[in-house]
Amino acid sequence: MLLVSCPFCHKKVLKFFYAGHRAKHTAPLPDGQMRDHVTVHPTGRYKGSLSGVPQVYLHPKCGVATKMPEEIIRSYLVNPFLYGGGSFCCGCNDYRPVNEFIWTETGQNMAEYNQDLQEAYLRVHGEPPPRPTV
Template sequence: MPQIRCRFCHESVDAGEIRAHEAEHLKPRPDGQQSEYVTLPPEERAEGDLAGVPRAYVHRKCGAGTGMPEEIIRSYLKDPFLYTAEATYCCGCRRHVPWRECRWVETGEDLETYFRALQAAKPEMRPGPLARLVILLARLFRR
């Protein structure tokens, strides 16, 4: 059976088992956050010093702080279009909330402005029209 690389752990998995395998990564931890998130494979992530890169944010509606894991930071720095949900997990609300509702602890900048600036710096990575349509439809059906 053909092998597919898992988007979470990056291990090779039989194609017929990938859905069940990835579902395990989505199971909630005790804090409500899913066990793992999609990331770029380690060899494709941004390298180098992360000094000056914000790592923690506060959800302005509940006041709770949440830290962002390094593997996610290094993934979005390399591909700022990787996370199309435009939301991030809030440890206080125990759910995903819009970027615009969160501010980086280190800079005070809201996450939406931050991610839009990263995306503007790498327009060549922007998904094509068909991919953007799929993303839009997925957002509409989630509501």
């Protein structure tokens, strides 16, 4: 296959140029966060209300809360296996393990929340979805 579907911008990119294309998405911003993150294509993201869905997490080690971008929330709601074990902390300016974060809205540990979403997905679908090629 000559084209790769970019999991960051969802454009088709020639395989030969993909490494450079990906590097632009993953380049760090001044605060240390990657410029872009992998998401589900906009047409496949969760379309429902986000009422009751946690969106802000606290890192107790530094005391700073971080709001998760809506496109990431809507992506992991349809594919809770999409992201690895880390999330960005605006206080530390670094990616930290999800077990270090607590959702401010519910008080639940982010790792436990993610595990609950993954278990619910498996009850319905039987197996995780394929991982995107990054």
